[in-house]
Amino acid sequence: MVVLYDDQIIEREQARIDPEDRAYQFGDGVYEVIRVYYGQPFYMKEHLARLQRSATEIRMNLPYPLEQLEQRLLQLLQRSGLQEGNLYIQISRGTAPRNHAFPSNARPLTLAYTQPSPRPVKELSEGVSAITTEDIRWLRCDIKSLNLLGAVLAKQKAVDHGSKEAILVRDGIITEGSSTNIFIVKDGVLWTHPANHLILHGITRQITLQIADELQIPVKKQPFSKEELFTADECFLTSTTMEICPIIQIDGKPVKSGTPGPITRQLQQAFEKQIALLQSRLSKSSK
Ligand SMILES: Cc1ncc(COP(=O)(O)O)c(C=O)c1O
Structure with a gap:
């Protein structure tokens, strides 16, 4: 290597x-x-x-x-x-x-x-479960620093509970996941925490917001509470390695029907198109 x-x-x-x-x-x-x-x-x-x-x-x-x-x-x-x-x-x-x-x-x-x-195809198609836990990290989460102990402890707690991700809660507000950004859908509107010092400004978060704009899905870059998370119609996480991945269960409770929602699916399809573009660009350049 x-x-x-x-x-x-x-x-x-x-x-x-x-x-x-x-x-x-x-x-x-x-x-x-x-x-x-x-x-x-x-x-x-x-x-x-x-x-x-x-x-x-x-x-x-x-x-x-x-x-x-x-x-x-x-x-x-x-x-x-x-x-x-x-x-x-x-x-x-x-x-x-x-x-x-x-x-x-x-x-x-x-x-x-x-x-x-490989791409996490099973998770992307079936969705994953998550837990909620307190956000104990420092106040400059916008810096992608090597100091990851807060995230490591949160992720391990999720793994201990048989879940894929820990959703972090600070003062009753959902900030992000231990290594992902978190979105919910409520009455057709996409919600995610604003890009300030409390979250990493995820590249996949940004791509997702661009796609939502193109698809004319209304977006609120506003904090939402743990209660709003539990009454959401859909929930998903975004990251470089997990792409746009549905969350279908949180703290053992199903998100709505417990299956990936339609807006999540729409966003996933548009994201996949961007990946496919890389392949078509490659085949064009080799001709
Ligand atoms: C705390 C945190 N939030 C969000 C993300 C997602 O960011 P990106 O989409 O740029 O991978 C990551 C990625 O590692 C992260 O560590």
Whole structure:
């Protein structure tokens, strides 16, 4: 397996992480996960723009220009031969003697690799169950930081309950999932939490909102309560790896009839069309 290490593509076994790497000690760094379909990255520019924003928000300079990173990632993708899966990228603030404050001269370390992973077709067609749990994370959830313990604990609680996702509740309001954004449909209107400091501004959330706009589905980017979640007509989650996935049961109770709803299905179909476009572009370019 090959990895991108700083700005070189090397064998995984050659990559060395120092014990005093700040990502390892403090979770001091940022990351992205980009989906790959038909060997091509999906919404790569949007993910890289968010990576840049996350780095800026934690006051970390990227070690080299974003355009260079993009080129290296495309080379990595080609070298790995990945057709369907995920491209993971993280940038640590670098290695320095352990001390909370920023080091004065550490070089940020980029690490990226690919992971084969099929589309979650069963979940996408049948829907998944979720639990609700308190949102115990920090107040800058808009930064895609390596510090993921709040999300890890929430996701494990979901797994312990035999569920796919933990829906996070802060002061009675649904913020997002442990690694996904959450939407509900109520009387034909799509609701999702506004993109502020309490949620990650999901790329798939943004794609879903664009699709809803094109399909003329009314949208409210407004907070909704746990009570509204439990009386919703439909519920679904969005993420790079889970796409637009119906949630059919929450805390053991069915969402409406307990089957994926019609607006969720409409959005899923439009999303699939975007994936299919990648394939048709590929077959055109090879002609
Ligand atoms: C907390 C959180 N919210 C939402 C998302 C979904 O974001 P995206 O659609 O960009 O993958 C993620 C993805 O990892 C996440 O960790």
